[in-house]
Amino acid sequence: MKSSIIILVMLTLLIACKEEKTSFINKYFDLKTTISNQINILNTKKPSFNKTVWSNNIPETKLIKIEDWSKELELFVQTDLNKPAYLNSYDISQSDSTIVYTLKAKENLPVKMVKIYLQKGAFTALEATITNENYLYETNKHIKMTLANGVVDYYLIEGTQKLVFGDKKAFKIEAKAQK
Template structure:
């Protein structure tokens, strides 16, 4: 259980607050969608299988006891509808996919957000790349999420973190949501 606490610190230690509900929506409302998932998962408490890898250490658990707001916090951070993000991304879209790419010269943590939609125009796959670099800390987080009929099926967070006084630590978390 101590490892789970560590991975939480590792993944969420340096985050930015979620978007404000009053902020105009220039981009897809990822935060609104993720908050719907959090509400649904918190209500249903499905069995979830989690595999964690930090460096060379692995841990696997099966649980119904998940704080989904904390579990999906990084996906909330990938939402682009923050005041400081307005007009900072290019948009490339097709009928069933949208890709937001950080514009050259911009310095924001979310570098890329990709969303694929099903026939009902609901997200079926989400990918995001978050990179942070400052004097004390560097990190990269690759997020992905698969959904079926608006229901989360699995999610993955992988990447690395490096403190200025330490070594680079690789991590990976995979969650598979049951019924």
């Protein structure tokens, strides 16, 4: 009898824990799903992009077809604010055409700002600032993405990185869809 009560209690707790996990509602714009949808579209369409990488302030541009868009746009997925640890960490400013999330002063999270551009309620562009600091390095990144006809047509990743025993180095990657 006692063992069946214990099993019943354990099952009830398990179900309650599972319900708690699935009941998390997105407080912020759902960038994870939005960017994942773009990754699926790009992986299907396989568009060509003119991609420019700056090394030592010298640009090198190549026309490429990106094979793994999930890897290419990983940093954009990381800007999603709908993580339990991020809940209530951002001030929200909204208009008909933009939503701006700014990290509150007392918070210490890597995503400092996200600005989402909308046209008639549809996602059209994104800007974000991300910083990471620890004892070994410091990185600052600014990213942008724009869509044309509902598909990514431009993205930019630029910033600086400084290792504890090195100089600050700038980096920049820019890609534009070939028309």
